[in-house]
Amino acid sequence: MSILSTLFKHSIGQKLIMGLTGLFLVTFLVVHLSGNLQLFMSDNGVAFNTYTKFMTTNPLIRVAEWILFAGFIVHIIYAIILTRQNRKARPVRYAYSNPKGSSTWFSRNMGVTGSIVFIFLAVHLYMFWGIFHWGGGEMTPVNDVQKYVYKVTDDVTAGGNTLVSAGDYLDEKMVATLQSQNVAQVKAISMYDISKKSFGNPLISLFYVIAMVLLGFHLNHGFQSAFRTLGFVHEKYTPFLTKLGTAISVLFPLVFAAMPIYLYLTQ
Ligand code: HEM
Structure with a gap:
């Protein structure tokens, strides 16, 4: 009970939860970044669509x-609680009381960079996840739907029978069935198509690049404070962890930002 109440009520426990959920979210970024690297393959999206098919259909x-979303929600709720507590405890902001202090603008404004990353996430989830699940799709030749791993978005029926259902990915048998019924096109959608269309818009690509710069600063400070809160203060390891955190905070946003830039330039 006392451990739980320390975790949930005391600022050190709350910081611990922020640090742990933050580090957990970074492990998601590792997976997400490595999977999204398939976007750079010049195969018209086959590898990327195969990867996103796995990500959107595998039960595990x-x-x-759900665990990921829970991680985001806990991280955000505790960020709000801690920011409010800090404001109450320190009504005069750092910027005025300690103008030449060692903290940077970004370390003092984790709430600002975090909120922008949150807005980015909302737009990002709508653009990819939302459109993919509810966006409708476009009429696409049956062979392309199978070859480029598109997802069918509307049921296809003939003579009262459902030949393929919304949500299906076509295999050879389904293609043969459709062709035997003279169905040449079906409504379908792919994550690669969504990416190409979205990043073909310079404003969306620019928004992504700006969001990645802020994500970098958010990650950099988040890393340093997570390790500090978790008690990793060591003469030998702390400088290494600081450098590792900085390397990840630069490298990850850079590679993520390269994706919209690459797709914009190769339209
Ligand atoms: C800029 C390059 C990015 C691209 C091209 C991209 C692409 C995608 C795609 C295709 C999906 C849906 C399929 C999947 O789950 O893999 C997705 C989901 C998601 N993305 Fe991204 N993403 C990018 C950056 C980011 C960043 C920087 C974050 C976090 C700060 C992020 C957070 C998420 C989340 C939380 C989901 C939902 C995960 C799920 O439902 O499993 N993405 N993204």
Whole structure:
């Protein structure tokens, strides 16, 4: 009971939860970044669509998704609680009381960078996840739907029979059935198509690049304070962890930002 009340009520416990959920979210970024690297393959999206098909259909990933969302929600709720507590405890902001202090603007404004990353996430989830699940799709030749791993978005029926259902990915048998019924096109959608269309818009690509810069600063400070809160203060390891955190905070946003830039330039 006392451990639980320390975790949930005291600022050190709350910081611990922020640090742990933050580090957990970074492990998601590792997976997300490595999977999204398929976007750089010049195969018209086959590898990327195969990867996103796995991510959106595998039952274990669906469970992991709920854990991921829980991680985000806990991280955000505790960020709000801690920011409010800090404001109450220190009504005069650092900027005035300690103008030449060692803290940077970004370390003092984790709430600002975090909120922008949150807005980015909302837009990002709508653009990819939302459109993919509810966006409708476009008429696409049956062979392309199978070859480029598109997801069918509308049922296809003939003579009262359902030939394929919304949500299906076509295999050879389904393609043969459709062709035997003279169905040449079906409504379908792919994550690669969504990516190409979205990042073909310079404003969306620019928004992504700006969001990645802020994500970098958010990660950099988050890393340093997570390790500090978790008690990893060591003469030998702390400088290494600081460098590792900085390397990840630069490298990850850089590679993520390269994705919209690459797709914009290769339209
Ligand atoms: C800029 C390059 C990015 C691209 C091209 C991209 C692409 C995608 C795609 C295709 C999906 C749906 C399929 C999947 O789950 O893998 C997705 C989901 C998601 N993305 Fe991204 N993403 C990018 C950056 C980011 C960043 C920087 C974050 C976090 C700060 C992020 C957070 C998420 C989350 C939380 C989901 C939902 C995960 C799920 O439902 O399993 N993405 N993204």
